[in-house]
Amino acid sequence: MSEVVHTGHHDDHDHGPEKGILRWLYTTNHKDIGTLYLWFSFLMLFIGGALALVIRTELFQPGLQFIEPAFFNQMTTNHGLIMVFGAIMPAFVGLANWLLPMQVGAPDMALPRMNNLSFWIMPFAFGMMISTFFMDGGGPNFGWTFYAPLSTAYGPPSTTYFIFAVHLMGASSIMGSINIIATILNMRAPGMTLMKMPLFVWTWLITAFLLIAVMPVLAGAVTMMLFDIHFGTSFFNAAGGGDPVMFQHIFWFFGHPEVYIMILPAFGVVSHIIPTFARKPLFGYTSMVYAIASIAILSFVVWAHHMFTVGMPLFGQAFFMGATMVIAIPTGVKVFNWIATMWRGSMTFETPMLFALAFVILFTMGGFSGLMLSIVPADYQYHDTYFVVAHFHYVLVPGALFSIIAAVYFWFPKWTGKMYDEALGKLHFWLSFIGVNVTFFPQHFVGLAGMPRRIPDYALQFADFNMLSSVGAFIFGFSQLFFLYVLIKGIRSGKPAEGLSWEGAKGLEWTLPSPAPYHSFTNPPKVS
Amino acid sequence: MNTLKSITTKVALSLSLVLASGLALADELNLRAGVTEISKSVYDLHNLILLICVLIGVVVYGVMFVSMYLHRKSRGHEPAQFDDNHVLEIAWTIIPTLILVGMFIPSYGVLKEMYNTENAEMTVEVRGYQWKWEYKYVDEDYNNSFSFFSNLATPRAQIKNRQVKTETYLLEVDEPLRIPANRKVKFLVTAEDVIHAWWVPDFGIKRDAIPGIINELWAIVPEPGTYRGQCTELCGKDHGFMPIVVEVLPEVEFDLWYQDKVAEKIALDQSKKSQSDPEFLTVSSGG
């Protein structure tokens, strides 16, 4: 068969994509859109990471060396916003796009055109948000939690653009979620009952419901801000009879489920990788599903643990303390299940496994500090210090982000048909592992010693650990550039991969050839 | 088995090393115990949960590392195929639940005590501004209440690295809050513009200062001394530059200082009264 015939027109049902840029603009294919999401989130990881390195550079030593406090606040705010909404969330949506149709035995996502729209909203949303840097008064500077009235009456003029950008992100997330739910509920292969679904599918089904439940709440919060800023309302303005604390209740009613939106799919990923490399079935599938579901439900009744210092009544404090502690139980169950999966397995330690194991260890660290933070009297000492910064970075970086990296290495052969370089992958792992711990472990100590978060300069007793933290941040940052190199090298010149790329891999996606065909399953497979 | 033995001894050795150096470092790395009864019980609580977390961690990570060592393919370990065990699953649901209940009860006790603002002997209103604190001593005769601002005292030259930084860099103010030792002081925390948070780590108290809302805190400080804290809620550009300094004076000394301040205030009001119109008077006596 000649090259010309193949690219000119297609006579088989497996027609290929359009050529050039139009392929990406018009695509309704789940793999193309997944690829777009993943590269977009990777770009955002680097932008958000660059901002983080600006922060760590300024904090390398006490005193103001490089930037002014007002700019520093823009850095922390946009770092948080870009990482949460631009890096972690779209990366998981990208994984969902790539994997869900393959894992449930479908040809594509259920709503392909909406899929295209939900991705193409994102560059505009972030383009708008980042453009605020160049506006009068600068970009958002009120923290990723944008508490009113700092973000309303006292916010920069560009806040309106920020609000609009958040609306766009929300619309995109909701469309993505509807698509995911429709795909999972309607397009499973015959015989795949709910309780036979792979765990990544389960976690995303539940995550999608969480998103649909809370994104409108976030939209409500920013809309009320918009009204306070432009239309003279006083939702959050005490002088006009409003309540700044109400903002926080609304924000965290979104915000706490949001943190689980960022970790449930990670649970799914790890639940695929560990059994594969332990060559042993996942321990406690049923309890895993129930644990995810109960975490999701509980995540709606713990929001005020972010607000222990606002002055709630005693009973309220006790309730939110208790509810938060309860979440530790299903979380613990998941960790125990992963370890029981490893137990008496036959383990090998390829790169995805290394990242998955680091996930289990370091996410658990974040769980411990979370448990400590749930103890109200102690939280008074920890709240808004670097202890909290250490906590959420442990659950988000070696937690959510490591799981994404693990997923990329794990499914890389299926996506590209090539193998990445294992030695380089391992090197990337060790650099990241060391970097992340050197960056964030000392932050527990400066937090306990009393260093507040979100400050551009600090007292002298915090100096040593901050310096260490900054060194770690640079190691971590540059090892992600190395990741980019490993990926490109793999795509360009990796060895061809087999359909079943890992000895112990189970699941429908591994029954497809590598790379997977453009339309995953044109004939539904049978699941017994 | 021999290797296992030598590994356990090695692990035990290094653990005790870590523990020993840990104890030496503990003071520097751990939460501070503070000086009030409350802050000390918070410290005990913190140590308790930290210990529980460490113990759980030792077990969980221990099992994990043993598994990673023993159950590898390179040692020729054949995979088992079990995928559930109901006894285990029930155990690791029930046991954590019990541990959590055990943590909840003492925590609630401390919390309840912290919420008991009754029987305060004096009241100070703490008000956050962008970017300074105002302290108002609420006198029994409200007209004699006096207040002052507390600003960062660190010179700009130190911040911009043109001068050597002193030991209390960024933690010093022009006029500290003064309170007496051994008396129950109630703080009414609020703010003028955006949300701030008032935190004195050594007293174990922190509360958001929110415009339109008055939050209550209290402390009894047994030891005179100078205690430092910082604003802990992002409040704009100079959030990092509005420290809190509380000087705790022996009771007698405090009373003398307080009387002086009240006298000053009365004198000031008097001089205002003598030169102002009646309208002004009604405003000031309305409080």
Ligand code: HEM
């Ligand atoms: C055992 C599970 C967890 C518990 C008990 C827990 C508890 C808490 C508590 C009490 C706080 C508030 C601390 C404070 O501000 O004083 C907090 C903050 C936070 N947690 Fe967790 N957490 C857990 C897991 C997670 C997970 C899985 C994530 C995300 C993947 C997460 C992300 C965050 C974030 C982002 C914040 C800080 C938000 C901010 O103020 O900017 N946590 N956590």
Ligand SMILES: [Cu+2]
């Ligand atoms: Cu939360």
Ligand SMILES: [Cu+2]
């Ligand atoms: Cu502040």
